[in-house]
Amino acid sequence: MALALLALLCSFPVWADCAECAVVARRFVVNEGFNGVVLVGHGATIDYVESFGVADAQTGRALTVDTPFETGSISKWIAAVVVMRLVQQGQLALDQPISNYLPDYRRDNGARLTLRTLMSHASGVPNEIDDAIKRDPATRTLSLDNSEAVQRFASGNLRFEPGADWDYSHSNWLLVKAIVERTTGRDYASLVEGYLVQPLALHHSGVFSGSSLGVAGMAHGYRRLAPDAEPLDKPSPDFMMLAGGFYASANDLFVLMDGLFAGRLLSPESVRILMAIERPPQHYALGGRTKTLPFAGKDHPVAWEYGSNGAYRVLAWRTLDDGHTVILMNNTSFDHMKIGELGTALMEASYR
Incomplete structure (x- = not known):
């Protein structure tokens, strides 16, 4: 081979x-x-x-x-570049409570979380999306809008006070997506x-x-x-x-x-x-x-x-x-x- x-x-x-x-x-x-x-x-x-x-073993197509x-x-780093562009333009701020951007999000978490803690995995938001995928791999094929995805997979009780610890949680990025798209009005x-x-x-x-x-x-x-x-x-x-x-x-x-x-x-x-x-x-x-x-x-x-x-x-x-x-x-x-x-x-x- x-x-x-x-x-x-x-x-x-x-x-x-x-x-x-x-x-x-x-x-x-x-x-x-x-x-x-x-x-x-x-x-x-x-x-x-x-x-x-x-690139494709079935057809023999070679990689280039x-x-x-x-x-x-x-992808997370790419997303952070996009967020920093929006911060640079004044549309977002790294250290504002995310309730400023997602007023319908649960108030206790929204008042304590910031984009900085979300993007550095220091938020304490539990990794509910990975847990859901492990329980049911069909979760990967779901089609949900941001509001429902956040409600189902990014709204749990915080595991620790934001900034106090680190936990690599994909659920952070569901919230970042919701913030970016709601703030800009763009997908x-x-x-x-x-x-x-x-x-x-x-x-x-x-x-x-x-x-x-x-x-x-x-x-x-x-x-x-x-x-x-x-x-x-x-x-x-x-x-x-x-x-x-x-x-x-x-x-x-x-x-x-x-x-x-x-x-x-x-x-x-x-x-x-x-x-x-x-x-x-x-x-x-x-x-x-x-x-x-x-x-x-x-x-x-x-x-x-x-x-x-x-x-x-x-x-x-x-x-x-x-x-x-x-x-x-x-x-x-x-x-x-x-x-x-x-x-x-x-x-x-x-x-x-």
Whole structure:
């Protein structure tokens, strides 16, 4: 299988100004059977990008560097970028009680919760949506408006005083979606299109609900490829769009990260707030993490994003001091620890 994946290299052009990156990635493909896309760059420049394997095992359609993947929890970071744009425009405030935006929400919680505590998972809102999915997987196929989704899955008694602890709760993002859409009078998909996709000319990015296989060219998800391909598709309902409904190609995600940190989406102050650590033990900021990692003998602050849903695994790292970037995308339920090892090796190679 690994040799068959590597044979696909001859089918597509490869951009490789980082020769060592290519060596690291290709060795990993042969040794570990990685099926996906690898990209390494710095600033606005892609130094190496290559695809390995299949997007659709049934038809034999190969992956390309423009194949879209579900990005899992990277969607939360994308949602936080949209929220910060609205904060920058004066439509939202991070530290106002959310009852200002959702007057019909239960008053006791609404008076204590803020967008900041929701987006940093420090709200205490119990993760009722995940609990519901575990009890009944058909919850993934529900179609609910924001009001009903919030009532059913984001209105429980708080587990702790907001700001006092940390709990990774997808239910937070049901509330953020309700706030964003009620305040702007626009659906979230149009905000992503208007604030991110169009300004950056992204070609293979957006949001989805239901099965992502409805997205043109989407990489199909698999529990495994060998000995027989076993599909894995986990639909995401509309009301969870901010928690896990963003998709992108590797090229688009690189453009998006560079656009953000080059100042094409937010002001420097808004980017600073977005990336400032709110919960130090978890390295958690707003919708994503900022970590300090050692590369090339020096500690670097890193925008550290990782997402998974079903078979999809996406890692995106960018050093905040000098813009070195690694993006990895996989659609075959690959071991996330090994993806991290590959990301580290590629980041090191990017400095040589």
